[in-house]
Amino acid sequence: MNVTGHTRRPASIRDVATAAGVSYQTVSRVINDHPSVKPTTRERVLAAIDELGFRRSATALALASGRSRAVTVLTANTTHYGYASILQGIEEAARAESYAVGIGVLESADEAAVAAEVRRAADAGGGLIVIAYDPAGVKALGAVPAELPVVGVVETPASTPDPGRPWVWTDDREAAYQATRHLLSLGHETVHYVAIPSSTRRTSARTSGWRQALREAGAPEPRPVQGSWGPAEGHAAGRRLARDPAVSAILCGNDDLALGVLRALHEAGRSVPGEVSVAGFDDAPHSAYLTPSLTTVRLDFTGLGRAAFALLHGVLEEAARIAPHPVSVPELVVRESSGRPPATG
Amino acid sequence: MNVTGHTRRPASIRDVATAAGVSYQTVSRVINDHPSVKPTTRERVLAAIDELGFRRSATALALASGRSRAVTVLTANTTHYGYASILQGIEEAARAESYAVGIGVLESADEAAVAAEVRRAADAGGGLIVIAYDPAGVKALGAVPAELPVVGVVETPASTPDPGRPWVWTDDREAAYQATRHLLSLGHETVHYVAIPSSTRRTSARTSGWRQALREAGAPEPRPVQGSWGPAEGHAAGRRLARDPAVSAILCGNDDLALGVLRALHEAGRSVPGEVSVAGFDDAPHSAYLTPSLTTVRLDFTGLGRAAFALLHGVLEEAARIAPHPVSVPELVVRESSGRPPATG
């Protein structure tokens, strides 16, 4: 290690070369594990590298060779549990491969703003991962120039515009199907649905899984309530549903919506699960501690993030084309918020 | 705009120069707003830039000039509300200045692992923002080489090792003081405290604000309960406190802990706020929708993130030394979870 201090310009390969008495190219070969370097020479170079505290400049590497070992994640939000977990998963996998992780937030779904963000991300070099769970993300995914390596984290594969690109997703349809079946199996006549916004104009995977379960059971299909992402919207939707005495089971597009619904039911004096059952999606960290604790479907967002990176890594370096990391199956977690419907009389 | 297609190497300043019939240096002057370029020439160059769809390579810029317009955020976590909001604030401010934002997660507080992450962040070039709310973050902040521009988001200014560096923080002491006073003013004899881990071995700002309020009121000082960050730890702490009938008010280091405590009290059959009052910190999005809704202190994490970036920006470009963005004062939000103590006797 260099102990000589002096806030100096960091050592370059030419400095190392001089110190080791070889040419800069030989140093380059050593740091790239090129086979044809004499062991004694390699030894000398490595000593010099250590001595000078040399670190290869990622910038120069990117400029000269084109490869940049970087990912930029484009997302509409960093604070929602699902998004944040995906980001965490991507970072984890990227770190293992010593990739740099950049982040760009799509603050608005405005065409021009999205395009600007995509350009910024492209300027960073390297690959792109777009979280396309919402209109902004879907637009961004669509706005990525064809020559850029990109992976989309999508709601469902059928709903996205360009079929030629690699995507990862969780089986939302199956998740919704499971949750709905669970509620029906408890004896509820039907299940109402408070939806998260669909990322596209088409019906979301969660909605169609819910619908399928209802059809199979021959249950009536109420109109889904359009919610949004947060508890406030869930609260608003819940107030409307609470007024209808026929409502005995509510499936919510995510745990935050479910929280708002629970609160609204409480305010309306309807007990959960005594009179109404509620279920959510995601299994956010707080869901197990609510009162009543929330029945939900656990989705492996971190694993999804890791899978997205693995896929991108495969696109970036053909050498790394490992079998795609399987994303785990959604898992129903039954807690206190779901139970048998009140006896009809 | 270039419409000629052909997945080609992007245009460089020399391509633009040729197209405009000038030298590459002139193009460089144009994109840098250098004053001494004849208007007609500038016009011609701008036309060529537009024609070829030229974008200046951030990589080449960084290599040649040293300036990199990038921040890397080092954090122990991306999913906790506070951390995620800070990140969001940083990104927002960075985007406005067209800085790239990178992220590195400190997965372990292990000395070597932290050092490796700091090196990785340094390699990315540009400035550093370290969220030092926990041991891993504090170690990382300490491990940043002196010559690197860095801003720390710290728990409290007195608790960090190196006094020569720029920091931002919220007034946690004041926040804890306010919350404790609120509970005391309702008539509680004293207030118990479930602490988040201190970032250092010293007493945290929240703890000392709590203690100060107790002393001023002449209230007894119970030992703080060491919690952690999540609802699970809050739950464990809550179970212990629930057994003690003398406990009538509990202040929690954050809203997640408070959630766990609420749950534990519910399980123990102690009503909130009838028998026990609970308050938290942060005003996480779900806190208003809990049952009972949570009394808490709102902290402006997004603003804190913006302030951190503004400070770093000032360090990076002396030209930008604007007056430091003030971080807003903590604000007490009184909700259902706090109330008068049960009548004694």
Added chain:
DNA sequence: GGTCCCCATGTGACCGGTCACAATCCTGGC
């Protein structure tokens, strides 16, 4: 009309790596 100076522009080197190719060393085979 000549000199000075500023405006506008061009040239060469450099940032820290890589790539393609040339040059040298060494060794075995005949």
Added chain:
DNA sequence: GCCAGGATTGTGACCGGTCACATGGGGACC
């Protein structure tokens, strides 16, 4: 003892910008 050929190593150009300095072309001024 000589030559082919692989193993090692070195040289020059380049990636796409910037920087420092040189150069040419007008006024302004005397």
